[in-house]
Amino acid sequence: MDASIFYALGITLFIVGVIVIITAIILASSGNLKKGKMKGAGVIMIGPIPIIFGTDKKSVKMVIALALALVIIMLIITVIYWLMR
Secondary structure (H helix, E strand, C coil): CCCHHHHHHHHHHHHHHHHHHHHHHHHHHCCCCCCCCCCCEEEEEECCEEEEEECCHHHHHHHHHHHHHHHHHHHHHHHHHHHHC
């Protein structure tokens, strides 16, 4: 299996992530925050270890679920890669 597929996938996901972040910043600053309340959470993945932060419990729970799904997907892809090798 050629590694260039993984490089292209990584670059594509990076570009999509940057577009999502820019879109979120534009929407947040466009005046949609009339109440003055903002909720959010995030995750920083360092290898298979997630670092999770957030402003409220509901957002953090959702990010925990997404981080867990991402870790499981990463492990499955790693196992498949090593079995195919």
